[in-house]
Amino acid sequence: MRGTTTSRPQSGEPPVVLDWVEATNPKDRVLMGTIARRRAPLGDHAIWHPRPKRTEKIDLLEEQxxxxxxxLIPLRYARMSVSPFTFYRGTALIMASDLATTAVSGIPVQCVGDAHIANFGIFMSPTQHLVFDINDFDETLPGPWEWDVKRLVTSVEICSRDRGFDAATRRRAVQECIHSYHESMDMFAKMDNLDVWYANLDVEKTLQEYSKSGMPSKTLRKAVQKALSKDSNHAAQKFGQMVKGEPRFRSEPPELVPIDELTGYDLEGPLDVTIRTLFERYKNNLYADRRQVLDSYHRYHDAARKVVGVGSVGTRVWVMLLSGRDVNDALVLQIKEAEESVLERFVGHSRFATHGERVVQGQKVIQTTSDVLLGWTSMTTPEGLRKDYYVRQLWNGKGSIDLDHAGKEGIINTARMSAWALAHAHARTGDAIAISAYMDHGEIFDNAIVSFAKQYADQNELDYQVFMDAIKSGRLPCAK
Known part of the structure; x- marks a missing residue:
């Protein structure tokens, strides 16, 4: 791909934007990867030193x-305060600001932007097959592939600490993660372009391979069972209720609040009108066949504000309840606010007109198979501020990995699969041959990333303590 990324900034200077022009000849692409390795030696990726003038990172959280x-901000901080791992999940902006001071090869990809291990999971493809892939794209933007790798591998170290694993197990987990990424990228570099594009991590096949090799797969099997039960009808049952013969969302504040209980929103007119308008604009951005599907869900019943995730808490998220053939044929859509990517201040602005489109177009090129109803929309507030959103089904066979209760093999297997999915995303959107050549055939790059992950996990614990002190002092509000 042709895109932008950043070089390693000099002391105190902002990152420099580079323009990468890919070669078409495989030999030239190998050469470009080798040249990039000379510019940013592999061992440099092991280095993490906080800059002497590193600003207090809590400022970045308050800025968001x-x-x-x-x-909802007290709830956001409460969810982040549970552990260093939940804190890490909510601090993509902090890490992006730190990564902007580290070594960069200069080879761009469509970055995930927040590629931690909890942002990977199971999806139902349009052909009704379960696949394992990335499941969060709010921060996606063209940028340095190393940033995604470092965020993922560091998250494995932090998650392993959170589970109480010993040092040897933690090291094995991060080694397996980066080895899987490296091995997968080498594989994609040898494949034809269409073969790379169509490759996917089929969950059933993966389970069969684990069974044959004797590797435990209890964590993945639980996620599969959960995914098979998650569709719009089940979402309507879980979050809704019948009121005088009509489906309505339950009131479970602050996590789920029907719109008729909300006041004070800065959008155009009543919330009911606003959400209907967002929905109509979203439909206009879809292909005709997708619009035809939506038109078959002609009955609008209700909408609510929903709280999702950890880092996303506080963004405007609406859920919309529709029905088709009858009230038992439900469609629950999520309309989620899309803010500026945490990467933008370091790698440049998105080329898309809205952040909703940035998220959707990024997801479509990164993810093996995207929700057929994925789209974007936007509105302008009375003050003239544009609010961007992207829309998808709330549940379409999504299954999250239960990292809070996963054993050692569960974490390691998830780390392996996540690294495969990340390498696949980078191979689809970047130069797999150049990236493979850059990493070379030895273990220097892998060992450097393992070292970085441990050092940055230590930094995350220090930042977490600063965060907790800010809560205790009353600087940051925190729900009880």
Whole structure:
């Protein structure tokens, strides 16, 4: 791909934007990867030293919170305060600002932007097959592939610490993760372009391979069972209820609040009108066949504000309840606010007109198979501020890995699969041959990333303590 990324900034200077022009000849692409390795030696990726003037990172959290729904900020901080791992999940902006000071090869891809291990999971493809892939794209933007790798591998170290694993197990987990990425990228570099594009991590086949090799797969099997039960009808049953013969969302504040209980939103007119307008604009951005599907769900019943995730808490997220043939044929859509990517201040602005389109177009090129109803929309507030959103089915066979209760093999297997999915995303959107050549055939790059992960996990614990002190002092509000 042709895109932008950043070089390693000099002391105190902002990152420099580079323009990467890919070669078409495989030999030239190998050469370009080798040249990039000379510019940013593999061992440099092991280095993490906080800059002497590293600003207090809590400022970045407050900066994000300032533009979000204020009544939800205490809940955001409460979810982040559970452990260093939940804190890490909510601090993609902090890590992006730190990664901008580290070595960069200069080879761009469509970055995930927040590629931690909890942002990978199971999906139902349009052909009704379960696949394992990336499941969060809010921060996606063209940028340095190393940033995604470092965020993923570091998350494996932090998650393993959170599970109480010993040092040897933690090291094995991060080694397996980066080895899987390296091995997968080498494989993609040898494949034809269409073969790379169509490759996928079929969950059933993966389970069969684990069984044959004797590797435990209890964690993945639980996720599969969960995914098979998650569709719009089940979402309507879980989050809805019948009121005078009509489906309505339950009231479970602050996590789920029907729109008729909300006041004070800065959008055009009543919330009911606003959400209907967002929906109509979203439909206009879809292909005709997708619009035809939506038109078959002609009955609108209700909408609500929903809280999702950890880092996303405070963004405006709406769920919309529709029905088709009858009330038992439900469609639950999620309309989620799309903010500026955490990468933008370091790698440049998105080329798309809205952040909703940035998220959707990024997801479509990164993910093996995307939701057929994925689209974007936007509105302008009375003050003239544009609010961007992307839309998808709330549940379409999504299954999350239960990292809180996963054993050693469960974490390691998830780390392997996540690394495969990340390498696949990078191979689809970047130069797999150049990236493979850059990493070379030895273990220097892998060992450097393992070293970085341990050092940055230590830094994350220090930042977490600063965060907890800010809560205790009253600087940051935190729900009880």
């Amino acid at each position: 919170s300032a533009i979000r729904v204020q009544e």
